[in-house]
Amino acid sequence: MAKKPVLTAAEAAKMIPEGATILCGGFLACGQARAIVKELVKLGTKNLTLVANDMARQTGPMGEEYFGIAELIHNHQVKRIIATHVGMTPEVGQQNAEGTLEVNLIPQGSLAECVRAGGAGLGGVLTPVGVDTLIEQSPLCLGKQTIDGKEYLLMKPIRGDFALLGTYKCDEYGNCWYKGTMRNFNTVMATAADTVIAECEYIVPVGEIEPENIHTYGMCVDYIVEGERK
């Protein structure tokens, strides 16, 4: 297995063109590729579509200003988001009201499963979640089906041009291990984008992550970036 190229965060950010759709791992920026995001902010790359559970946090755990992808929103670099919860980033609501940001909210389990479907070669997801709600009108909902007397929504698979993973340890082959709650959406997102960049806190030798404990397989990862250690 070939070693994966190691990039700086700035080199990784430069690969992402205007208008790209980015799957962003992370939940309130825990498990998010925050160093690459910082560089994207510096570049000012515009018209991005972000797929993420939430738009991170306007204030980080230690009072950091704009923690994670919240800064891309603040910097008006995003035209559309697909997310489940944006309560911690009031700027999302403001920009949506001003008409500059399209917001597609879908249930958290549906987001995970739509991305999983996108990375697993499936044509959609049938879920009972969202029946009788506004989700029926979501652009990601293709209609309703009744199976054995129970109603389900057919949800579209989601894929990205890029996936940015926020991992703890990544070995030279790109195998990743997540600490604590960092795993969240990263493992499905790693499978559902054309180019997958794993930002980690530590690049480690192959073998340091036990084979049984690899959460994201190196075969899914194209590039490695060493970010900030926390």
Added chain:
Amino acid sequence: MEKSEIKAFIAKRCAKELKDGDVVNLGIGLPTMIPAYLPEGVELIIHAELGIVSAGATPKEGDANYDPYHVIDAGGGVASVAYGGGFIDSATNFGLIRGGHVDACFLGALEVDAQGNLANWIIPGKRMPGMGGAMDLCVGARNCIVCMEHTAKGNPKIFEKCRLPLTASHCVNKIITEMCVLEVTDKGLLMTEINPEFTVDDVKAATAAPITVAENLKSMLD
């Protein structure tokens, strides 16, 4: 009752719903107070949306497991994993929720109605924080229990039919407030317990849906 007393009173009553070993998801706010009132011998497996099964006590700064960058809860606070618990990814985690592996979820409501419909994720034109994991939990948890103050600034929150966009339909099994316990039945709301500080008429006046009073109406304090 003072506001803080009301919340503690509701949380205490909610704790009586649980038995040892139950897998439980607790919404933000009031529901997080429930574990403090568990009867002796009842230990829960706390299911956390961010991928902890089971979650432990909230660590304090200086604790060995205090890790605000790697172990957090869905509100952004520092969290921990309990002894014997583990971390999982979101797809697996929500598979557990939809698949009926969570015994109960406790959550608040903007509105709840006599058919067990719940609205708690959006006020169109005003606030759209998003549903997060609430829709999945309401549909997937075996028991969906709404715990909230009976009214908001004196206005009813329990209706014959919700007016706000729904989180999920026909999902709520029970409503626990500082005034009473209501079960959602095929025939509407059935009051099974009442706080002796209030009369049945008080409850009916504070509720915008018909209520049937159980024949053996009990005190919430028993």
